[in-house]
Amino acid sequence: MENKQVILDYIENEKLNYIEMSHQxxxxxxxxxxxxxxxxxxxxxxxxxxxxxxxxxxxHATGFIARYDSGxxxxxxxxxxxxxxxxxxxxxxxxxxxxTASVLAGxxxxxxxxxxxxxxxxxxxxxxxxxxNGSAKASYVNEGVIDEIDVALMVHPGNETYKTINTLAVDxxxxxxxxxxxxxxxxxxxxxxxxDAMISYFNGVAQLRQHIKKSQRVHGVILDGGKAAxxxxxxxxxxxxxRSTTRKELDVLTEKVGQIAKGAAIQTGCDYEFGPIQNGVxxxxxxxxxxxxxxxxxxEMDEDVIDDDFGYGSTDTxxxxxxxxxxxxxxxxxxxxxxxxxxxxxxxxASSHGDQALIRGGKILALMGLxxxxxxxxxxxxxxxxxxxxxx
Numbered sequence: 575m576e577n578k579q580v581i582l583d584y585i586e587n588e589k590l591n592y593i594e595m596s597h598q599x600x601x602x603x604x605x606x607x608x609x610x611x612x613x614x615x616x617x618x619x620x621x622x623x624x625x626x627x628x629x630x631x632x633x634h635a636t637g638f639i640a641r642y643d644s645g646x647x648x649x650x651x652x653x654x655x656x657x658x659x660x661x662x663x664x665x666x667x668x669x670x671x672x673x674t675a676s677v678l679a680g681x682x683x684x685x686x687x688x689x690x691x692x693x694x695x696x697x698x699x700x701x702x703x704x705x706x707n708g709s710a711k712a713s714y715v716n717e718g719v720i721d722e723i724d725v726a727l728m729v730h731p732g733n734e735t736y737k738t739i740n741t742l743a744v745d746x747x748x749x750x751x752x753x754x755x756x757x758x759x760x761x762x763x764x765x766x767x768x769x770d771a772m773i774s775y776f777n778g779v780a781q782l783r784q785h786i787k788k789s790q791r792v793h794g795v796i797l798d799g800g801k802a803a804x805x806x807x808x809x810x811x812x813x814x815x816x817r818s819t820t821r822k823e824l825d826v827l828t829e830k831v832g833q834i835a836k837g838a839a840i841q842t843g844c845d846y847e848f849g850p851i852q853n854g855v856x857x858x859x860x861x862x863x864x865x866x867x868x869x870x871x872x873x874e875m876d877e878d879v880i881d882d883d884f885g886y887g888s889t890d891t892x893x894x895x896x897x898x899x900x901x902x903x904x905x906x907x908x909x910x911x912x913x914x915x916x917x918x919x920x921x922x923x924a925s926s927h928g929d930q931a932l933i934r935g936g937k938i939l940a941l942m943g944l945x946x947x948x949x950x951x952x953x954x955x956x957x958x959x960x961x962x963x964x965x966x
Contacts, residue, residue: 577686577948581940584685585678585933592678592936593929595619599670600924603659606701606708609636612657612670613698616677620696623681631698632713638698639719642684648692649953651943652723652898653680654711654891656702666915667703668731668907668923671932675729678936683943692947695723702890704746704852709890712853720897725864725956727942728891729935731923732904733912735877737865741858741902742791742817743824744888745850749775749794749835752845755808765806769799771842772810778834779814789886790827791817813851817888821856858892861899861960863952867945868903871938877905899960905938907931 585592599612613629613636620640621627631637657673659665680696687694697719701708714720753766779792786792794814800807816831818824832848839846869879891902908922922928946953 577689577944578941580686581682581944582937584682585937585940589933592674593932596670596674596929596932597924599657599673600665603664605661606658606703606705607634607636609657609700612673613638613700616655616657616673616698620677620681623684625696632710632717632719633707634700634710634713636698636700637710637714640680640696640698642680642687642694644687644691644693646691648690648947649724650693650695650722651683651946652695652697652726653677653939654726654728654894655696655698656728657698658701658703660703660915663915663917664920665923666917666920668919668928669702671731671907671923671928671935672728673698675932675935675939676727678932679727679939679943682936682940686944687947690944690947694943697723701852706851708746708852709855709893711890712855712893715893715897716853720894723898725946726891726894726898726900727939728902729939730902730904731907731928731931732914733906733908733910734882734904735872735879735906736882736904737869737879738858738860738902740819740860740886741892742789742819742886742888743821743857743892744815744817744855745824745828746852747814747816747828747831748847748849748851749812749814750847751775751810751839751842753806753808753842756806758804758806762806766808766843767806768810768842768844769807771838771844771846772796772799772812774838774841775812775835778838779831782830782834786827787818787823789819790823791815792827792831817886819857821854824854853890853893855888855890856892856896858889858902859895859900859960859963861901861956861963863956863959864899864901865903867942867952868901868938871941872903872905875934875937877934896964899956905931905935
């Protein structure tokens with residue numbers, strides 16, 4: 575009980591500083607892999623709290639690893655910090671809360687880790703929202719960064735408080751066609767129409783949708799369809815997402831979409847490029863006992879933890895869950911009709927309710943870390959359950 579109280583006392587005494595940090599990041603939104611201010615703000619705080627810092631991680635300049643080792647035997651508790659914003663919307667997904675809550679939880683746990691053993695690692699994870707070279711957690715998995723932690727904890731703001739839900743694997747793809755431009759009236763017979771290729775591609779994808787599973791998705795937009803109506807386009811560019819419930823199924827779906835692009839190029843005589851712009855994101859492997867531990871402390875913090883069907887999204891935290899037991903729960907920051915990636919959600923992420931969720935979230939995560947270190951039996955059960963869920 576003494577260790578728990580040390581953690582709670584630290585958070586209560588320091589909460590205004592963490593709220594200010596969250597607001598500072600919220601006021602200076604930065605896109606994925608450009609989060610210079612946010613990463614520096616979190617790094618400087620962690621360094622001042624005695625963490626050893628490593629930067630420029632796995633090809634992500636704004637990524638970081640912060641380590642605090644008790645020097646005693648025990649599990650390594652990882653906290654996942656996100657801090658990128660959305661184009662045109664700022665922190666409309668509340669990553670200012672995610673990053674700060676993970677730093678708060680990690681720092682709070684170090685206040686007592688000398689007594690209990692183990693190690694705390696805060697992973698700074700850029701570009702969760704994707705984009706070019708996006709989804710840094712997938713890079714961390716590929717480069718073995720995740721292998722040094724035993725469990726991964728984080729909490730995401732939302733319109734309710736709930737445990738980790740299923741997510742979809744996703745690929746983000748660029749499709750480009752290269753043709754030959756001519757005047758649309760004078761010598762169109764000499765052209766290779768890149769827009770025809772793109773339209774053929776879109777029609778092919780539309781026909782494919784009739785024959786995919788209900789849980790699968792293919793959707794996209796044309797980013798460049800030509801410049802003038804009287805000029806045959808020699809270049810077109812689209813961006814598409816493919817999604818499925820498993821990486822294995824998604825690889826098949828993405829391959830089919832790629833074959834459609836190839837077919838459209840053959841039909842029109844154009845050249846083409848097809849491929850991912852970022853890391854592939856995997857589906858989430860849930861560990862029920864770890865989520866129950868979240869619910870236990872969320873309820874203790876007066877959160878109303880609900881169960882519901884929220885549909886499917888995607889997150890690169892799913893990639894982490896393929897390596898170690900991981901949670902991606904949500905904590906309430908506003909009304910039930912609050913929707914992520916909107917202006918209202920952005921405002922909620924810096925509201926008094928959002929601030930309260932930040933502090934409660936930090937407490938929940940820190941106390942989870944404490945119990946995972948102190949309760950060896952529970953920790954081993956969680957690891958075993960995760961291994962079984964992975965199919966090992």
